[in-house]
Amino acid sequence: MSRLWKEFSKGLWKDLPPFKLVLGLCPVLAVTSTAENGFGMGMAVIFVLTLSNLLVSLVRKIIPAKVRIACFIVIAASLVVAVELLMQAYAFPLYQQLGIFVPLIVVNCIILGRAEAFASKNPPLLAIADGLGMGMGFTMSLTFLGGLREVLGHGQLFGHTVVWDGFEPLSFMAAAPGAFVTLGILLALMNFFTNLQRKRKGLAPVDGPTHDCGSCGVCGGR
Amino acid sequence: MQEYFLLFIAAIFVNNIVLAQYLGNCPFIGTSKETSVALGMGGAVVFVAVMATAITWLVQEYLLSPLGLDFLQTLAFILVIASLVQFVEMFLKKMVPPLYKSLGIFLPLITTNCAVMGIALICQRKEFPLLKSVAFAAASGIGFMIALVVLAGIRERLEIRRVPRAMRGTPVGLVMAGLMSLAFFAFKGMI
Amino acid sequence: MREMIKMIVVLSVICGISGVSLAALKSVTAPRIEEQILSYVQAPAIEQVLAAHDNNPIRDRKIFTVQDQQVTIFPALKGGSLVGLAFETSGQGYGGDIGVMVGFDPESGNLSGIGITTMKETPGVGSKVSKHGFTSQFHGMTAEQARLKSGGGEVNAVAGATISSTGTVAAVQKAVKIYNELRSKLTTAWQ
Numbered sequence: 262m263s264r265l266w267k268e269f270s271k272g273l274w275k276d277l278p279p280f281k282l283v284l285g286l287c288p289v290l291a292v293t294s295t296a297e298n299g300f301g302m303g304m305a306v307i308f309v310l311t312l313s314n315l316l317v318s319l320v321r322k323i324i325p326a327k328v329r330i331a332c333f334i335v336i337a338a339s340l341v342v343a344v345e346l347l348m349q350a351y352a353f354p355l356y357q358q359l360g361i362f363v364p365l366i367v368v369n370c371i372i373l374g375r376a377e378a379f380a381s382k383n384p385p386l387l388a389i390a391d392g393l394g395m396g397m398g399f400t401m402s403l404t405f406l407g408g409l410r411e412v413l414g415h416g417q418l419f420g421h422t423v424v425w426d427g428f429e430p431l432s433f434m435a436a437a438p439g440a441f442v443t444l445g446i447l448l449a450l451m452n453f454f455t456n457l458q459r460k461r462k463g464l465a466p467v468d469g470p471t472h473d474c475g476s477c478g479v480c481g482g483r
Numbered sequence: 484m485q486e487y488f489l490l491f492i493a494a495i496f497v498n499n500i501v502l503a504q505y506l507g508n509c510p511f512i513g514t515s516k517e518t519s520v521a522l523g524m525g526g527a528v529v530f531v532a533v534m535a536t537a538i539t540w541l542v543q544e545y546l547l548s549p550l551g552l553d554f555l556q557t558l559a560f561i562l563v564i565a566s567l568v569q570f571v572e573m574f575l576k577k578m579v580p581p582l583y584k585s586l587g588i589f590l591p592l593i594t595t596n597c598a599v600m601g602i603a604l605i606c607q608r609k610e611f612p613l614l615k616s617v618a619f620a621a622a623s624g625i626g627f628m629i630a631l632v633v634l635a636g637i638r639e640r641l642e643i644r645r646v647p648r649a650m651r652g653t654p655v656g657l658v659m660a661g662l663m664s665l666a667f668f669a670f671k672g673m674i
Numbered sequence: 675m676r677e678m679i680k681m682i683v684v685l686s687v688i689c690g691i692s693g694v695s696l697a698a699l700k701s702v703t704a705p706r707i708e709e710q711i712l713s714y715v716q717a718p719a720i721e722q723v724l725a726a727h728d729n730n731p732i733r734d735r736k737i738f739t740v741q742d743q744q745v746t747i748f749p750a751l752k753g754g755s756l757v758g759l760a761f762e763t764s765g766q767g768y769g770g771d772i773g774v775m776v777g778f779d780p781e782s783g784n785l786s787g788i789g790i791t792t793m794k795e796t797p798g799v800g801s802k803v804s805k806h807g808f809t810s811q812f813h814g815m816t817a818e819q820a821r822l823k824s825g826g827g828e829v830n831a832v833a834g835a836t837i838s839s840t841g842t843v844a845a846v847q848k849a850v851k852i853y854n855e856l857r858s859k860l861t862t863a864w865q
Contacts, residue, residue, distance in 0.1 A: 283653055286512060287597045291505035320688070325681045332688055334565055334594075338558040339692035343699055346554060350703040353710040361604045364557040368597045370509060437503050438665040445650075445657030453649040468651055554700050558692070610770070610794065 265390050268383075272394030278371055279402060279444075280451045282395075283470055285369040288362050289403060290440040296419050299407025301355040302362065303400025305348065307393065309340045309366055310375060314392035316340075317380040324381075333376040334367070341367040371399065410434050410443060487618055494622035497673055500598055501630045502664040507598025511631055512656050514589070516642075521635035525628025527589040529621065531571065532599045535564050536620035539603040540613050560603055565594050598627055630667075634660060709733075716762065716775065719789035723777030724750040724758040731760065736863055740852050747856075749864050756780050756864050762791055763852065765845030768837040769794035772803065776849035780861060783853070785820055788812045788846060793838075800838035808832050808839070817850040 276282045279289050292302040316336050324332050345363055348356040356363060366372065375395055380388040411417055414435030416424040424430075433439045452469035459466060498504055501511045507528070514524040539560050547553055572590045575583035593599055602623050606616035637659050646655050712732045720731050727750035735748050750758030760777040773792035778785060790804035802808060811829055812820055821827025822843050831839035853860075 284509075286508040287505055290508055324684055325677060327677075328681045328685055331565065331685060334561055335558070335685070335688050335692060338561045339696055341557050342555060342696050345557065346696075346699055346703045346707070349710060350706040351710075353714050357714070361601055361608065364560075364604060365506075365597045365601060367557055367561050368595045368600050370595055373595060433665075436668070437505065438661045438668065440505065441657050441661030441664055445654045445661060448657065449647075449649045449654035452654065456649065466648060469649065469654065555693075555696065558696075 265386060268379075268387050269390040269394040272391065272396070272398035273401070274398075276395070277398045277402060278395055279399065280448060281470055282371075282374075283448070284374055285371040285399075286444070287365065288369060289406065290437075290444060291362050292359055293403055293407040293410055293440060294414065294435050295411045295417075296404050296408035298355070298358055299403035299405075300400060301352065302359055303396070303403045305344050305359075305363065305366060306369070306371065306399050307396030308344055309337065310372055310396040310399075311389055311392035312340050313337045313372055314375055314380040314388040315385055317376045318383060318385045318388035321381045329381065330373070330377070333373055333381075337372045337376070338367045371395065406443065406447065410439060414439060487615075490615065490618055491622040491625075492673070494619055495626040495629065496667065496670040499626045499630055499667050500602065500623045501627055502660070502667045504601070506601035507596050507627055508660075510592060510596050510598075511627075511634065511660065512653060514592075515631055515635040515638055515656065518632060518635045518639060521631045522628070523585050524589045524592070525624075525631045527586040527593055528596065528598060528627050529624030530586070531564075531568060531590070531593050532602050532620045532624040532627075533617055534571070535567055535599050536603045536606055536616050537613070538567060539563050540606060540616050543607055544613075556604075556607070560600055564600055564603070568594050598623070630663065634663060637663075716791055719762075719775035719791045720748050720760050720777075722789040723760050723775055723787035724748070725752075725777075725779065725786055726750075727752050727757060734864065738856055738859065738863075740855050745852055745856075747860070747863075751864060754865075756861065758786055759853070759860060760786075761849065761852070763845045763849045764792075765841035765843070765848065767793060767795050767803075767841035768800045768835075769796065772838065772841045772845060774842055774845035774849070776846055776853075778849075778853050783817075783857070785812050785815045785817075785846070788842070790842070795835070795838045800832075800835040802832045802835060803838045803842045808842075812846065817847075817854075820846050820850070 272278065278284055279286060288302050288306075293299045313333070313336050317333055320332070320336075341364060344366065345356070348359075348363060375391060379391045383391070408418055411419075412423060413431050414433070416422060416428050416430045431439070434443065448469065455469070456466040494500070500506050501508060510524055510528075514520050542559055542563055543553075543556065547556060547559060552559075568590055572583075572587065575587060575590075602620050606619055611619060634656070638656055641655060641659070650658070709732065712735070717732060724731060729749070729751040731748035731750055734751065735746050738745050738747055745761050747759055747761045749756055750760070757780070758777055759780055760775055762773055762775050764771040764773045766772075771792070772790060772795065775789045775791050776785065777787045777789075788809050790809065793801065793804060795801045795803065808830075815828065819828040820843065822829050822831050822839060824831070825843075827843075829839075829843060
């Protein structure tokens with residue numbers, strides 16, 4: 262039980278994607294112009310990630326090592342197609358808003374990364390816990406980033422006006438440059454607080470997590 | 484002719500694939516620490532994007548659409564791209580070793596580069612004909628390469644500057660990318 | 675060799691399972707997806723061309739067959755009686771097909787308005803056919819009037835966009851033909 266909780270909760274803070282586990286930046290930047298879009302993308306990722314972790318874990322013993330990446334890709338892609346169909350049927354406006362970033366979930370490193378690094382080595386229950394935790398952490402981060410950019414860029418949150426009269430929205434925040442700069446500054450803040458904590462414990466400061474393409478394993482970690 | 488010229492300018496500067504359309508950010512941040520690496524990665528993306536766009540276009544036109552399997556587009560495209568990357572890698576290794584030496588290590592990374600699949604998907608959504616799709620893929624790939632090489636140049640200089648510890652690495656890379664994106668914003672309204 | 679066979683078997687089994695389950699999911703969601711696309715993509719055009727009504731034209735749609743082609747017709751009902759009809763046709767434009775939603779007044783058989791649903795015309799030139807200034811001309815016209823002035827009708831073409839204007843008018847004329855063939859069936863279809 263405690264193991265289950267540990268695998269679940271690590272995604273919520275210790276390995277919080279994409280801040281501590283710097284993976285899958287494209288949707289992070291692209292769909293976070295509003296909190297609602299960030300949240301919707303996060304939900305889609307939870308669905309795909311949890312189920313792909315479960316399926317990969319279930320078949321991990323029968324998949325030959327040489328074709329495992331191919332199998333992971335087929336599993337992830339099938340789930341993404343399922344998400345596309347379900348979103349078209351039940352959340353059509355969101356599907357239109359997110360555009361090509363829905364099909365692109367399949368190339369989001371976080372899916373293949375968790376399949377390779379965790380699900381293919383652990384039993385189904387733990388894999389589900391890992392997927393749910395990572396997915397929820399990802400959703401939290403995306404909603405937070407989206408909310409921040411929506412408030413500063415449009416003066417709204419989830420479509421409701423939240424700022425005082427006379428507030429001048431910074432359209433820069435809602436556009437592409439704002440996405441890059443906000444994410445960069447948030448990452449830096451995250452590193453700063455990590456080091457502040459370490460300092461209190463009397464540990465030497467460390468450099469922040471580096472962006473890590475290799476961890477998705479498609480390229481065999483090269 | 485003019486149409487293709489405009490397409491190139493638009494894809495490289497106005498709607499730059501990384502800086503305006505948010506595609507391919509993982510390798511954009513991940514492989515922009517050295518100019519030489521950035522050049523290799525950029526070259527590999529141009530190469531694979533053009534081939535992948537052409538092949539996925541044919542798959543969509545002659546396989547998926549006639550069979551009414553449009554909803555499997557995502558699945559089919561990623562499989563095409565993944566096997567194409569494998570195939571190109573094997574081919575280059577056997578037939579053109581010098582090219583393999585410079586591009587080889589970047590090829591596997593490209594499978595999960597959303598710029599490649601993104602370009603193929605954009606061509607489908609905009610319903611470009613084959614030739615226009617290939618031109619668009621080439622232009623977008625070149626746009627990716629330019630952005631990547633410029634960012635690598637900036638980050639090489641940052642290496643020898645005193646950057647606050649918390650900003651080192653990825654954060655400062657992202658902020659620099661944001662400033663580049665702001666600069667590219669000036670191209671908006673050019674077309 | 676045995677390993678090779680196992681690899682192929684496992685891969686094909688996984689692909690097979692995913693194919694079958696996705697096809698099943700597709701057939702379950704298909705009707706709902708169709709309704710969603712209609713209500714988000716076509717509904718604005720439908721509302722624009724129909725007279726004031728108190729029903730949901732998308733839910734009440736019916737499919738008719740004309741010249742071996744299926745046409746989905748959206749009715750406008752008020753107090754249970756038919757006050758308007760709309761359906762989509764297409765004409766050849768400059769950049770591809772122009773989709774036109776055409777509305778009819780069942781009382782007189784005149785047009786109650788048109789709206790452009792899909793088009794790929796040159797932005798700023800041919801795309802002007804989708805603007806109010808062009809489409810509003812059709813309101814209340816008879817089939818004879820709904821031709822370009824150069825063709826003996828009363829429609830002013832968009833300056834510099836003859837092909838797009840012609841395509842739109844051709845779509846309207848196609849709709850008139852379909853309407854006339856179905857007219858007798860349509861008046862009783864929603865009673």
